[in-house]
Amino acid sequence: MTSTALRSRAWKLLEMVTTPLLPSDYLDLVSPLRAGADLRGRIEAVHPETDDAATLVIRPGRGWRGHTAGQYVRIGVDVDGVRLWRAYSLTSPTDRRDGRVTITVKAIPDGKVSNHLVRSARPGTLIQLDQPTGDFVLPRAKPAKVLYLTAGSGITPVMGMLRDTEFDDVVMVHCAPRPQDVIFRDELHARAGDEKLRLTEVHTDTDGMLDIARLDALVPDWTERETWACGPAGLLDAAEKHWSDHGVPERLHTERFRPSVVVTGDGGEVTFSATGKTVDADGATPLLDVGEEAGVLMPSGCRMGICFGCVTPLKTGAVRDLRTGEITEAEPGVLIQTCVSAAAGPCDIER
Amino acid sequence: MTAIDPTAHLTATQIEELGRELDAIRDEVIAGRGEKDAAYIRKVIAAQRKLELVSRGVLLFSSFPPAWLLGTAGLSVAKIMDNMEIGHNVLHGQWDWMRDPKIHSTTWEWDHVSPSDQWKHSHNELHHTYTNVIGKDNDLGYGIMRVDEDQKWHPLHLGQPLWNFINACFFEYGIAAYDLELGKNLNKRGRKNPEFRARAKAVGRKIRKQVLKDYVIHPLLSGPSFLPTLGATFTANLVRNIWSHSVIMCGHFPEGVQVFERRSIKGETRGQWYLRQMMGSANISGSKAMHFMTGNLSHQIEHHLFPDLPSNRYAEVAVKVRALFEKYELEYVTGPLPKQVFSAWRKVFRLSLPNKKPGVRTPDRARELVAA
Numbered sequence: 001m002t003s004t005a006l007r008s009r010a011w012k013l014l015e016m017v018t019t020p021l022l023p024s025d026y027l028d029l030v031s032p033l034r035a036g037a038d039l040r041g042r043i044e045a046v047h048p049e050t051d052d053a054a055t056l057v058i059r060p061g062r063g064w065r066g067h068t069a070g071q072y073v074r075i076g077v078d079v080d081g082v083r084l085w086r087a088y089s090l091t092s093p094t095d096r097r098d099g100r101v102t103i104t105v106k107a108i109p110d111g112k113v114s115n116h117l118v119r120s121a122r123p124g125t126l127i128q129l130d131q132p133t134g135d136f137v138l139p140r141a142k143p144a145k146v147l148y149l150t151a152g153s154g155i156t157p158v159m160g161m162l163r164d165t166e167f168d169d170v171v172m173v174h175c176a177p178r179p180q181d182v183i184f185r186d187e188l189h190a191r192a193g194d195e196k197l198r199l200t201e202v203h204t205d206t207d208g209m210l211d212i213a214r215l216d217a218l219v220p221d222w223t224e225r226e227t228w229a230c231g232p233a234g235l236l237d238a239a240e241k242h243w244s245d246h247g248v249p250e251r252l253h254t255e256r257f258r259p260s261v262v263v264t265g266d267g268g269e270v271t272f273s274a275t276g277k278t279v280d281a282d283g284a285t286p287l288l289d290v291g292e293e294a295g296v297l298m299p300s301g302c303r304m305g306i307c308f309g310c311v312t313p314l315k316t317g318a319v320r321d322l323r324t325g326e327i328t329e330a331e332p333g334v335l336i337q338t339c340v341s342a343a344a345g346p347c348d349i350e351r
Numbered sequence: 352m353t354a355i356d357p358t359a360h361l362t363a364t365q366i367e368e369l370g371r372e373l374d375a376i377r378d379e380v381i382a383g384r385g386e387k388d389a390a391y392i393r394k395v396i397a398a399q400r401k402l403e404l405v406s407r408g409v410l411l412f413s414s415f416p417p418a419w420l421l422g423t424a425g426l427s428v429a430k431i432m433d434n435m436e437i438g439h440n441v442l443h444g445q446w447d448w449m450r451d452p453k454i455h456s457t458t459w460e461w462d463h464v465s466p467s468d469q470w471k472h473s474h475n476e477l478h479h480t481y482t483n484v485i486g487k488d489n490d491l492g493y494g495i496m497r498v499d500e501d502q503k504w505h506p507l508h509l510g511q512p513l514w515n516f517i518n519a520c521f522f523e524y525g526i527a528a529y530d531l532e533l534g535k536n537l538n539k540r541g542r543k544n545p546e547f548r549a550r551a552k553a554v555g556r557k558i559r560k561q562v563l564k565d566y567v568i569h570p571l572l573s574g575p576s577f578l579p580t581l582g583a584t585f586t587a588n589l590v591r592n593i594w595s596h597s598v599i600m601c602g603h604f605p606e607g608v609q610v611f612e613r614r615s616i617k618g619e620t621r622g623q624w625y626l627r628q629m630m631g632s633a634n635i636s637g638s639k640a641m642h643f644m645t646g647n648l649s650h651q652i653e654h655h656l657f658p659d660l661p662s663n664r665y666a667e668v669a670v671k672v673r674a675l676f677e678k679y680e681l682e683y684v685t686g687p688l689p690k691q692v693f694s695a696w697r698k699v700f701r702l703s704l705p706n707k708k709p710g711v712r713t714p715d716r717a718r719e720l721v722a723a
Contacts, residue, residue, distance in 0.1 A: 016568055017569070017572070020561075021460075026400055026404060029397055029400060078386070078449070078451075080385040081384065081448075081449055082389075082449055082450055302476050304624075306475065306659060307476040308444030308447065308457075308471070308475060308659065309472065309475065311444070311447070311456070323374070324378055333450060333452060334450065335447070
């Protein structure tokens with residue numbers, strides 16, 4: 001018998017010992033970051049960067065496969081007892097000796113997770129992790145000249161790149177409202193002082209928003225540079241047009257943070273994606289009734305919100321709890337009680 | 352269905368107002384759910400797992416009598432925690448709001464021979480929706496007992512104290528049979544029904560795993576302590592079964608609890624549904640430890656009003672609910688465990704015999720209703 005087969009036999013036996021739980025349920029008590037566990041991380045330190053941004057040092061579990069500079073990671077963090085998932089760029093270099101990684105978070109107004117991470121996250125806290133992902137990365141072959149064009153928290157993936165790979169000729173144009181809002185400002189200035197980086201800060205409170213036409217003045221040779229740009233949609237749209245108009249669109253690489261903008265309203269178009277049906281629903285009819293009316297096979301129970309026999313994944317959109325008026329927006333893993341939820345704008349129910 | 356309706360003094364408007372007041376209590380708890388509650392259930396789950404692990408560890412040496420005693424006691428408590436404060440409440444969806452897939456009604460499985468999805472159907476859906484409605488809520492006597500004068504007497508009921516005792520000892524098997532609606536499905540047609548067969552198979556699988564764990568694998572692991580460990584796990588299951596049976600009997604069986612007839616729930620409003628839960632449930636009074644060990648089902652009235660609120664909140668909710676009982680002049684049936692268990696058992700004995708006068712309530716029953 002091979003060792004894998006032997007190990008799987010042993011594991012099966014162990015499962016019989018722990019049934020109905022799994023051996024991992026017990027192992028998680030003592031070693032939540034071990035190899036083979038669901039991927040988690042432990043926050044080991046929180047360093048403030050600006051008034052509303054902080055860097056979190058995270059020790060990832062043994063299953064962490066490592067990242068490429070510029071990539072992001074989805075993290076699941078419990079805020080007021082509710083697990084919420086968000087994506088943040090990794091700001092640490094890929095070869096950090098101690099195996100830790102960092103993400104840098106900017107608190108956005110009313111942002112539940114970002115405000116929690118910046119202001120209330122405590123060292124020692126366990127968080128859930130996904131493997132890093134994203135194709136906003138550097139190429140294998142080093143380009144001769146590089147331009148980083150960033151604004152606000154758009155600097156975070158670029159910081160990961162900057163710290164990871166040294167190029168001979170790097171220019172960075174970074175926009176932030178005021179000098180004190182520039183995340184990593186000290187480090188950027190230190191790098192600029194070492195002449196490893198040519199840095200231009202645009203302070204939008206005093207200078208106004210960056211007009212992409214000014215780029216000719218700021219970086220005269222920008223068309224020769226391999227460019228990575230990250231920031232608000234307006235900046236990226238303008239950049240894409242500018243690079244296209246000058247016939248060098250392939251030189252520009254962009255990363256858009258897509259804060260999921262959910263349109264909420266009263267009623268809306270309901271899609272039952274597994275069945276392939278779409279119907280209009282008002283804001284007062286339970287989605288269970290909407291589905292049954294449309295001929296979708298819906299699990300059901302008490303039909304009054306108490307038995308949890310009808311819970312179903314909400315894939316996109318938002319629903320309103322007919323008892324409390326509370327709005328629930330789609331996120332991976334969010335389940336809703338269809339018997340007491342109505343459409344609050346367009347939504348997709350996995351049935 | 353009661354001879355004298357203890358809610359007769361309430362107008363329809365009052366009942367709806369009562370419903371709104373209860374909704375307000377519910378909304379307040381929901382708005383206040385947070386980190387502390389999440390930390391509570393995580394702590395309870397971790398404590399249960401550690402206790403079970405340590406107890407089973409101690410039982411490896413159970414040929415040494417003090418180890419047997421300690422391990423058996425620990426395992427009994429661990430099993431009670433698993434079923435009551437954790438399993439029952441997680442399976443009610445009380446912790447679904449945390450969005451933790453590991454502590455969720457759709458993924459949880461418990462140390463019990465009834466698979467959790469089958470139990471959720473018979474308990475969450477049937478029992479909690481149709482609480483104490485004769486013919487709809489099979490928890491009323493579990494289909495094997497007569498628990499109200501208005502249920503028809505049959506000579507088989509003479510044996511119900513015995514059935515009830517046996518049911519208490521092997522309660523988890525009773526529940527599994529009950530969830531399968533075994534009585535109804537054992538006829539030829541039921542046995543051939545593919546849906547029933549699939550569910551029966553699932554129960555069979557669960558029983559096999561549970562029995563293998565408790566009565567084969569752990570005793571074998573104990574080596575020379577095989578027999579003492581076997582005895583210990585049997586005892587722990589027995590203790591857990593009798594305990595949960597007793598707690599559950601106290602929820603709806605004690606004197607003073609009302610039952611309802613089918614037609615009374617036709618077109619029931621939210622206020623009326625709440626009122627039925629209030630009149631159809633009974634509490635157990637006692638210490639914090641007592642509430643914990645019953646899985647907070649000692650707050651059965653509050654649990655039936657708000658089955659999906661986190662169990663650790665029932666104690667604070669109870670204060671407000673009790674005030675509403677007083678305001679609306681309703682009887683809040685509660686008492687210490689021995690008194691409630693005795694009351695429930697007395698009813699089981701009394702109703703094993705036919706009514707003294709058919710159709711007319713026994714005098715003590717009528718007196719209680721007047722008092723209510």
